[in-house]
Amino acid sequence: MKRLLLVFSVVLSILVLSNCGIKKMEDTKLLEMKVEGDPTVSFIVWFKVGSQNDPKGKEGLAMLTGRLLAEGGTTFNSYEEILDKLYPIASSYSVKVDKEMTVFYGRTHIDNLDIFLTLFKQAILSPAFKQEDFERIKSDMVNFLEKDLRYASDEELGKAALYDFIFDGTPYKHISDGTLESLRNITLDDVKAFYKQYFNKNNFVVAVGGNFSDNLPKKLKEDLEKSLTDGLETKYPEIKTQPINGYEFLLVDKDCNATAISFGFPIDVVRGDEDFFALWLFKSWFGEHRNSSSHLYQVIREERGLNYGDYAYIETFLNGGALRFPQPNNPRRKQIFEVWIRPVPHEARLFALRAALRELKKIVDNGLTKEQFEITKKFLLNYSLFYAQTTMERLGYQVDSRFYGVKDNGNYIEYFRNKIKNLTLEQVNNAIRKHIQYNNIKFAIVTKDAEKLKEDLIQNVPSPIQYPTPKPQKVLEEDKEISIFPLKVSADKIRIVPVDEMFVK
């Protein structure tokens, strides 16, 4: 054991993160990212299938299939045996299933590469599809929908409800875990058929990062090709959202202790588009995720103390309550502009909503000032370095760049920083005017006594705010304007759904 520890120390102490030599490959199925001195190897196997490919009535099938591979037995080992083998080497593999992609992640120390890689490949190539593994994972997913998502976090519930609402009628509508009805409809045979159709030799990309021998990535790719069945590359279904007409509300009625608010609308910009970087700068100023530089945060939390934080997005940010930085590998061909108002007291719900909308109107009407633009640019040039610090994160961004067709020469963060560096104020304000608006928006609100909120919205009742503590005169003056900010909502645009009816079908 002493010898083992010595090797660790030597290897880790020479880890050089900055010298990651990225080898550009022509092979469309392969991505390599060597990091000299890294004592570990990171793997991503991306299959071009996601929840958008779930058959109608079987929503959740992609997730169930992915999880069964990552959390079930193989024809070589039971799941228990796999855990026994992975545990001593502190290595593991996992899966992430989003709308567009299924990615398997694996990471191990170079000492344990052979043991790990054998198990990792077997998980993907030789799933046992055991009924008991299937039942266990399905039961986890049902519990997540029925209990956790509905009850354990009102803000995650609100965000999920917003995506459902905006993408209603499209293959993006349901969350990756599906619905309660659809999960009950899925059989093990469905999983096997789905695996056969989509987990084929023409539908994957292998990405390897860290410290590995030159031939390893190619060998892994060939092993996958050799064992997977023949099939077709996935055809991406069209994502066509319904036009939004004015303000449309989905009120989730729940006996909760605070009101969670999310709102947004689809945008025609995705990573790599010219306006993407301009909009990124805008959203960073308007609502940088979990950062006090966020303008909305300053207005709603810092000056008024109404909640814990207020943020904005132009790309899906999953698990925002737990993470400070965006994670790769949930790319979308259709994104939304999204505002997240963390739970506010029920009595302040209408006020907080108005405050956020008013700020949105102000920025759309006036654009960013030179000073706001310059400081946000400076901020992003350094802050973006934190988006991808580990080998696995950088590798994940390479997978995303392949998805979006971004030609970043093997380093997305540098590419991003260059784009930000070259932006002009005019470009940013043009992009805001072109893509951001405040007249046609969908809102998802988790709240108590939703009927009362509905009436207040229809009547456009003023929402003066009473603070438990004194506030500066400037804030009180502004509050008067906020409290009568017009909402203009007609009754037919407000739908109330009891929480127990969410994610049913």
Added chain:
Amino acid sequence: MKKFLQLSFLLLGAIMLMNSSKGKNFFPYDYKVEILENGLKVILIKMPSNGLVSYYTIVRTGSRDEYEPGHTGFAHFFEHMMFRGTKKYPGSVYDKILTEIGADANAYTTDDYTCYHLNFTVDNLEKVMDLESDRFQNLSYSEQDFQTESGAVYGEYRKGKASPFFWIWETLCNTAFEKHTYKHTTIGFEEDIKAMPTMYEYSLSFFNRYYRPDNCILLIVGDIDYEKTFNLVKKYYVSWKKGYVPPKVEPEPEQTKEKRTIVKYPGKTSPIMVVAYKGLAANPKDKNYVASILFGSLAFGANSELYKKLYIREQKVLFLEEEFNANRDPFLWMIWAQVKDEADINYVEEEIFKTIEYYQQNPPDSQKLEDIKKHMKYSFLMGLETPQKVASILARPLALTTDMQSIDDYYKTLETISPQDIQSVAKSYFVPNKRTVVVLKGSK
């Protein structure tokens, strides 16, 4: 309640004064330590990091130190106030400077310590040191700002209260402890949070007593130059006056009988249960402490026989895991489970008890024990990827021991643990009169 502190168990660490670590320790990076005359301990860790630096100020005060009645949650609330600025750099100016340099800045509060952390590029080191040393010495805020911030804290409380884990955690602490301040959670009791706007004067006293250099550790990790960094530390921190006043935390009396309670959660959830035993204070040289951590992994961890039985084979639970935290004073060693069917609560509890009895009667398989030791070492080392990860992993052990050497101490002790040691701690500590059982049930 996830194992958010698992790595901390592995790390309880200590550094010698002015000691250079190179080439000798289990901890793989070179580091240096110095203590300023005012008592501030400075730990610098050098690692290649692409020009990024992690800067942690660890205040050895957390909710454990809230011994005065009516002030639960105050350490956390005060953490918020630390962002309200000084006369030299008012809050808005502080925020603006950090925004301009693109720093990732935040803070968190735990039971035993409060941590202020920033990540930024090394060229901004002096600027950050100027800001940070200033706010720790010259914090200044109006009563109005103080009152406004209490709204954000209440918002954080409301946000958390949706989760059933919030409810069971609050009940567990309140039930398991009688006298010690571990009786309340870090967020505090709601009535105390509501009353926070009235505590402006108390907040000034809190700052004066606890935010002192002799109660803090400055940890800087990344692409740094030792000499330059130490010189900057001296320049900016030497004027900080010592004067820490230790809190009067009452020791917890010996528990003499099992405690049990049921908590009703207003939402829907599968039942959650926790079986908790009074543990030992963290001490990396204490064989019983280290053996207990290993026992937790062996008996209830992700590769334990019981996990496989209840989660994989019988599928009675949604999860089963152990949470044996490292704490300054004896806290709880906890076994958590979420049970699918309410009718199985007793069965799962019995299985937990039976597992403990098994290890009381039988030493564990020596290979299994070695596998766990190996797992812990690989996990620890593979986690040290970036300055931020290194600093965040070290924060708790440093807060508890102030000493980097305890990392090596911990692993040295780990190597000495035998199957008989595991059996011995199972017999000594995992007994009914040290036990608290809490079950949470959702609404129908």
